[in-house]
Amino acid sequence: MSEIILELDGIKKCFDETDVLKGISLSIEKGEFITFLGASGCGKTTTLRIIAGLEQPDEGHVRLNGRDVTDLEPNKRNVNTVFQNYALFPHMDVYSNVAYGLKLKKVEKREIARRVEEMLELVQLSGYEKRMPSELSGGQRQRVAIARAVINNPQVLLLDEPLGALDLQLRRQMQVELKRIQKSLGITFIYITHDQEEALNMSDRIVVMREGRFQQIGTPNQVYYHPRTSYVARFVGTANIITGRLEEIREGIAWIAVEGKGEICALAEEGQLPWLTPGQEVHVAVRGENMTLHREPGKGLRLPVIEKSFAGGMLRISLDGGELGELISSRQGIDSSFGPGDLVTVSWEPDQGVFVDLEEADERIQ
Amino acid sequence: MSGYNKIINQSGTGAEKKTKGHWWMTVAPLYGFTILFVALPILYLIILSFLTRAQTWGVVNQFTLENYARIVKPVYLNTFKESFQLAILTTITTLLVGYPFGYFMARLPRKQKSFMMLLVVIPFWTSALMRMYGWIIIFRSNGILDKILMGLKITEKPLKLLYSYPAVLVGMIYSLLPFMILSVYSSTDKMDWSLVEAARDLGATRLKAFLTVTVKMTLPGILSGIVLVFIPSMGLFFIADILGGGKVMLVGNLIQNQLQSGRDWPFAAALSVVLMIFTSIMIWLYRKLSGVKDLEGLL
Amino acid sequence: MKKGRIRCSAIYQAVLLALMYLPIVVVVVYSFHASKSTIRWQGWSLDWYRKLAGNRGLLEALKNSLILAGLSSGAAGVIGTLGAVGMARVNWKSKGAVEYISTLPIMIPEIILGMVFMAFFAAMGLPFGMVTLVLGHTSFCIPYVFMMVKSSLVGLDKSLGEAAKDLGASEVRVFFDITLPLIMPAVLSGMLLAFAMSLDDVVISIFVTGARTNTLPIRIYTQLKSGVTPEINALCTIMLAVTFVIVGLSRMLGKKAPARG
Structure with a gap:
């Protein structure tokens, strides 16, 4: 074959x-x-x-x-x-x-x-x-x-x-x-x-x-x-890219600190382990539909909402990520209690975060 | 998609490197004919203009500037002056008469437009001589025009218009008007009318919008019309011949006389070279001013 | 207000068109005139058409003109079409110059072109006659075909040729199977235009014709200068009818009717 x-x-x-x-x-x-x-x-x-x-x-x-x-x-x-x-x-x-x-x-x-x-x-x-x-x-x-x-x-x-x-x-x-x-x-x-x-x-x-x-x-x-x-993360299915510093890896889950915003997690795969050392700068790709938003403070990123919009049955919420740029969360349905200016906590399941190599001049594709 | 098109376009040059092979065979006839029967003859004409006329008949291979020096003589200079006057008069009249026509034509609804085009093109396609003959019948002493004018009691006796300057002018204008109309038409037709609307919207009066936007946008057509009318009007010797009856002498007639009765070929060549230089300057100016490579409405 | 303006422009156009057709109508009407005089109308007749049929010289001139126009527009059709197609493919430095020179014959005043040919053919020792006429006419016929084909090639989808090659066609097959059929309307209307230009040409013909070869325009020209017989009117009227057919044909071939230029 x-x-x-x-x-x-x-x-x-x-x-x-x-x-x-x-x-x-x-x-x-x-x-x-x-x-x-x-x-x-x-x-x-x-x-x-x-x-x-x-x-x-x-x-x-x-x-x-x-x-x-x-x-x-x-x-x-x-x-x-x-x-x-x-x-x-x-x-x-x-x-x-x-x-x-x-x-x-x-x-x-x-x-x-x-x-x-x-x-x-x-x-x-x-x-x-x-x-x-x-x-x-x-x-x-x-x-x-x-x-x-x-x-x-x-x-x-x-x-x-x-x-x-x-x-x-x-x-x-x-x-x-x-x-x-x-x-x-x-x-x-x-x-x-x-x-x-x-x-x-x-x-x-x-x-x-x-x-x-x-x-x-x-x-x-x-x-x-x-x-x-x-680039691939953004081009195929539009993902958010978040940059932070690797803190530690526990049971296959990497924990990353994002300065002034909180802590995020990503899946650390077997093959990647040799290259991951604590303290190193890493980039994590997360798809908008995998993000969960809460009002209460907790594990994750604490960010203000910029605006929300509806597109094709999807609710899109833009978040102000500071140096991270604008993050976009999307989910089914049209109802959401969040409005512009609200402070929210953004988090996801560990296996939804993927380490990626950062491509320069990535913004152009968006 | 622009990126895609770019690649397609670029690919043309890329593919040529490889596929050139036998393409030369297709352009060979054009190259051969152009070099042999256009470039070479023109070159010969230029050389001829520097040669000396033989005593009896023919040309002597002796370099001289005499032929060009002769052009400056008052007799010949006067012919050039008259030719220019007539050409300018013709050009201005065709512009004034033809511009509105071309402009209105472009504003007609689609169906009427192509019908009007047909109407303009047909006389254009009929024999130029036939149309001149028509004018002879009209202008002839006691001819149609005289009959009408005398019938209306506007004039009392025949005007003797045939074989006069006005007759030549009418003939010229008549022959060259379609060039102007089609040039103006083709650039007006391409015009973006929303620009005029925008100007009107910004408070321009109808006249002001026309002068600032329309005239500017149709300038390539106006220029190309001027070139297409001006250049031939200096060479259409047969109109001056037929309708002017030898009373009006243009550069074209001068050249023809030198060739056929005077038999002074080098001088005729010099006259042609001067006329050719004028022509080139006009075409060059046109390209410079309008930024267009091919004359508008030529095809 | 708007309606008034439109009516004004319509009147203007109608008057100008009437003036454009006036001399043609006059010639046609007088071709049916019973008398040679144009001073007073003396009734209708078909005399001049009958006389025309018996006028050997005039018919001979017509025949020459048709042969000349056929040969020149035919040669121009081949040279111009091949040239335009080839020019789009080759990448030579001389391309622009040759293209410019090849269009000169319709750019410079006709009289210069006539003079150029007369001097050149005389220097070359070519006998003046049909050969020189065909060469001269071909030179100004080529640009019409060339420019028509060139502009139709611009609109031709390049990927069609590529698709044919992709399916296994050689360059020659691509030309005959794809390119030529698609540019045929342009080729034909260019050739018709060239044919009409050649048929109508006086200036160049006068310079390059021999003593024994008369074309129709030359004959009409000499008669206009000496004395006209209304057979010419009849002939012109017939030619006008032919022109109508040609214009109609070229209209049908190309969407855009070519103007002479």
Whole structure:
């Protein structure tokens, strides 16, 4: 099962003196659904274009099935792409669009017809052969784009924010659909998105990218519950980052003093222990939905409320953290007795606090 | 998404390094034709303007500045002056007449707009000579215009308008007006009307808003119209020929005379070079002033 | 108040349009005139159309004009289209200069261009006639096609070509399968424009034509200077009808009707 299909080895790429990719390496297994997650400009699209062959890296190698394809033209590699804006040929009908790749390979006419029919069935567009792309809805165009790529039996399918242009409801529906198509074909999917929910829903593995580097590679679970850096914690599921001084570690729970605000706790995992020494400055990530607020003083941080607001059935309470910046607590429901100016105690279960590496200039992402 | 687009754009230059391969073959004909049949001939013209005219026929390969010195002679200088006067008069009139037209056209509802466009473009597409012939019939002594004017008892005898300066001016204005209209139209059409509304909202009168906002916003169109009218108006010798009957002498006519009857090619070349320099200066000024590379409304 | 303003502008536009069409209408009307004189109206007839059919010289000139326009706009179509597509891809330093020079023929006054060609062809020893005419006309036809195609390429989604390559197409296939069909309207309307410009050109033709090759505009021009027979009116009227068809076609091809410039 764990057969490596695609390998990126020390890829570097520079545009107009800006380093877009700063040496990334990754091995992708056959049949995997892997997602590159990151804000726009992080280099994820460039990575994809290098894999597709639409771009040449300045340094490093791309290996497909063990063969070095770095300098191979896109039409010579068995990789296909679903473009962000679908890039359907506007002067061809659905049938011709989907058949295009096979036609180039000089596949026999009857065989083409059979496979196009099969593909359209897979993406649930049977009967749309004669339609022009302009006569299709966004979701339908999306399906044609997928069919057009998949019909060539690529070893790897690249998808560049394929759902970006669809509305929320359709996006959710297409996520399920994509996953189904991937499962039934067993093709490796490399998926690009800036939407963390999409990444968490669909992927076997997520690669969080930032400024041309990988921040973390892991399963959705790992990335969500054990972010390695403050960036990942904030980008995937928006977390608060609190800086303090480590006091002691008792029974796997670390206690951290935050100057003038109180004391907080975090989970100290086996692997982290060697690096944690009392007195050291540490950063803890806590998700807003895991925070509990009390009126009474107690263990935790004592902070004043700035304001509260409602967003999508969630109640958000902003707290003034002084040098820590603004902390945001969120929870289900709309009722809350706290109001601006109230002093509250913020605390959480020890396993909800995660040590992370602080990324500089993190604020920009927010 | 801007980041994405940026990458796409940048990728163009990146991909070229690799895919350039055979692209030269597609531009080769353009390069070849342009160099051989545009650049080279123009270069030859410039060289020709420094050569000496042969006694009987043809050119002697002997360097001289005589041809340029001759232009300064009062006879020829006067032709330049007259040409300029006519060109300026034509340009100003087309601007005054064409601006409101282009402006109103841009303010029409969508459907009427494209219909109006069609109406403006059609005469533009008909043979220029045919239209000049129409004017001949109109201006001719005892022609349509005279008939109407005399019928209305405005004049008593034929005006003899044909073969006169006014006839040439009308012909020029008539031929070049569409350039102005389309230039003004295309920049007015692109204008952000909310700016005018904002100016009005801030207390500007209708006139003031027009002068401070609209005119400024449509300036590229005005400038490009001026260039598109002014440059050809110095060279349209056949209008002066047909409607002026030899009475109006423009630089274009001068060049043509030197070529065909005078047979003094080096002098004609010198005249052309001077005219070409004027043209280049105007285009350069236009680019400088409007910051636009291609002439507005050209296509 | 507002209504009054709109009516004013409508009247203004109507008057100006009427003036623009006046000379054309005059020519058309007189093509059906029973007499050669334009002084007094003497009734309708189709005489001039009949005479036109028998006028060898005029028809010969028309034929020449059509051949000339066809050849020049055809050559310009190929050179201009390939050039515009290629220019978007190559990254040479000389690109800007060549592009600028190639558009000069429609920027500088026609008379200069005529003079330039006349002097150059004479120096090259080329015999004046159809060849020189085609070369001269092609030079000012190219910019129309080039600029039309260039601006349509700007609007062309780059990822379409990439998608085709991704699906296995070579550069040549991308050009013929994707690029060319998509820019075809621009190519055709550029060529139609070039065709019309060539068909109408007097100035350059006068300079580069030979003694034995007459084009229609040259013939009309010489007749206008000497004496007009109303067969010309009839011919102009027919050409006008043809123009209507061409404008209509180019309208249908491109959303934006190209203005001549």
